[in-house]
Amino acid sequence: MSLNKTLTIAGSDASGGAGLEADLKAFEAHGTYGLAAVTVIATMDPDDNWSHGVYTLPLDVVKAQLKTTFSTGVDALKTGMLSTEEMIVAVGEEIKQSAVKNIVIDPVMVCKGEDEVLNPGNVDAMINYLLPLATVTTPNLFEAGQLAGIKTPKTIAEMQTAAEKIYSLGAKNIVIKGGRGIDHHKAFDLFFDGHDHYLLETAKVDSTYNHGAGCTFAAAITANLALGLSVQEAVIEAKEFVAAGIEHGWKLNQFVGPVLHAAKNKFGAPEVTIKKIAKSSTF
Numbered sequence: 001m002s003l004n005k006t007l008t009i010a011g012s013d014a015s016g017g018a019g020l021e022a023d024l025k026a027f028e029a030h031g032t033y034g035l036a037a038v039t040v041i042a043t044m045d046p047d048d049n050w051s052h053g054v055y056t057l058p059l060d061v062v063k064a065q066l067k068t069t070f071s072t073g074v075d076a077l078k079t080g081m082l083s084t085e086e087m088i089v090a091v092g093e094e095i096k097q098s099a100v101k102n103i104v105i106d107p108v109m110v111c112k113g114e115d116e117v118l119n120p121g122n123v124d125a126m127i128n129y130l131l132p133l134a135t136v137t138t139p140n141l142f143e144a145g146q147l148a149g150i151k152t153p154k155t156i157a158e159m160q161t162a163a164e165k166i167y168s169l170g171a172k173n174i175v176i177k178g179g180r181g182i183d184h185h186k187a188f189d190l191f192f193d194g195h196d197h198y199l200l201e202t203a204k205v206d207s208t209y210n211h212g213a214g215c216t217f218a219a220a221i222t223a224n225l226a227l228g229l230s231v232q233e234a235v236i237e238a239k240e241f242v243a244a245g246i247e248h249g250w251k252l253n254q255f256v257g258p259v260l261h262a263a264k265n266k267f268g269a270p271e272v273t274i275k276k277i278a279k280s281s282t283f
Helices: 019-029 059-070 085-097 121-129 141-148 156-168 213-226 231-247 263-267
Strands: 005-013 033-045 051-056 076-079 102-105 174-179 186-192 197-203 273-277
Touching: 005 019, 005 059, 005 213, 019 033, 019 213, 033 059, 059 085, 076 085, 076 213, 085 121, 102 213, 121 141, 141 156, 141 174, 156 174, 156 186, 156 197, 174 213, 186 231, 197 231, 213 231, 231 263
Parallel strands: 005 033, 005 076, 076 102
Antiparallel strands: 033 051, 174 186, 186 197, 197 273
């Protein structure tokens, strides 16, 4: 028996809901064998309203982990939190030298609950060292605006403009995670393959238990690519997977509630509609 291998290069979330912990749960739920290279450790202080601490691991430790994981024959990988420019450059160079073909770049710029980029110089490093490697990149609205050099998109047309700008930077496929930020009644994501725009839609889930949703979405895409799905198929299934996870999200404590990674396999998934839409006329 041999399992497809999926790697996450990401931060560890001490609460278990996001970061590499979420990634490994998603990998397992898709039947792949998950590996992890830890880049940072993120903590949350229950005595200070769950405020975040970010502790970056030394670069030589990260590189040693990547040497180990790449030696196993990884089928697909994703990146998550890379907290410094030096970390982004080093990880980008290691990925470029690897034999991995399916690469998902989740351009994490902030911790959940925070609203400022951890290090503004990280954006340029992501553009130069990660986006050109990306089979798929999965920014949220804020991250898409940062990468595209525009204000945070607030409409579908602005999402399209951002996607086209990010594509011009080298990423082969872009998924902008709109969530409820575009329409309070629907959860929209935009998929752009360099030629056509597709709008992925599910009904809004009235829940705040969505911690780790972005990481989970990118990890599900990664697992699907490792299993041989096309990019579009991988994205659609990932949308189903994370929508089910949010629908059945649960309360961890008074501060946060994570998505349920077993939800789709246990309860099924909400319907996802996909609609091809006209190209942006603003880029």
